[in-house]
Amino acid sequence: MKWDTLEEESCSLSRTVAVVGDRWTLLILRECFLRVRRFEAFQSSLQITRHLLSERLKKLVRFGILRRVPYSETPKRYEYILTQKGLDLYPVIMAMVHWGDTHMSDERGRPLLHEHKSCGKLFDPVMVCSECGEPLHAKQVHVHPGPGRMEATG
């Protein structure tokens, strides 16, 4: 399967995976949420090859997840800033971080703690139902075909 096939499937997961479903993209997004914005900063903190970093940043800009904004005119230099579409990926990143905290931490505990500025407390992210507010569990969810559903795809 090619990346562009994936993007056109009638499945929201496939479409998301087509955009952010590789390890470097996810790690780049982590850095974005940690306020990293510049090419050299991404490169040195991730140890990603410059070639791949360049490719991935272009892709994220192409999909409207990052904006390439000039911060210096001479020489021309740009930084990469999350758009709203990019900021909306926060639950994806946080869900992965929380799973890692829960299932992949060593005996020393979790690497980072998160403080919610609004309430001032250290927290974990919890996914709830938009309608009743209860935490979601896979076994209590039933799936129906929606209007954008096409045949022959998962």
Added chain:
Amino acid sequence: MKWDTLEEESCSLSRTVAVVGDRWTLLILRECFLRVRRFEAFQSSLQITRHLLSERLKKLVRFGILRRVPYSETPKRYEYILTQKGLDLYPVIMAMVHWGDTHMSDERGRPLLHEHKSCGKLFDPVMVCSECGEPLHAKQVHVHPGPGRMEATG
């Protein structure tokens, strides 16, 4: 960066990405949550090559996300079932589905609708703070080093 390097970083996102951070693994997990359990069923619904499917299933079993359970003795046949660790990935998958619904749907609308059996309504997943219950936004979260933090890693 190699996959095993990633797994050992002191960052919960890296560790999660090391396990589920590739497109096929994420798509296989989608199928698991849609109650797919058998080799042939994964293969025909995903159009993944048999070789890669075999590799990915082994990896998921190795990490304790799937269990390989016999359902026939002669001939020996197995099916792959989510463990609790695997079920706990539900928020990751749902966060990606929701982002795809919001930002990658075409004019016809979303491909699947989700019903919460407990309350009977069609819902969207929302990520909230475990302490105050308010929806989480990237800009309202501050990060602190935790006990499992090592130097020199993101």
Added chain:
DNA sequence: GTTTGACAGTTCTATTTTAGAACTATAGCC
């Protein structure tokens, strides 16, 4: 005015991963 260094990339070759197809093995059914 030449050198040095920072920044943001591009280009090149070698290695690793993935795609695609064919093949293996066990067993039930006709």
Added chain:
DNA sequence: GGCTATAGTTCTAAAATAGAACTGTCAAAC
């Protein structure tokens, strides 16, 4: 024996990634 179903393994070709070196612009230092 020949056909089908299931769950894989093995093989070669194509694509992606790693790793290192290179390009070009400009500012500041010597």
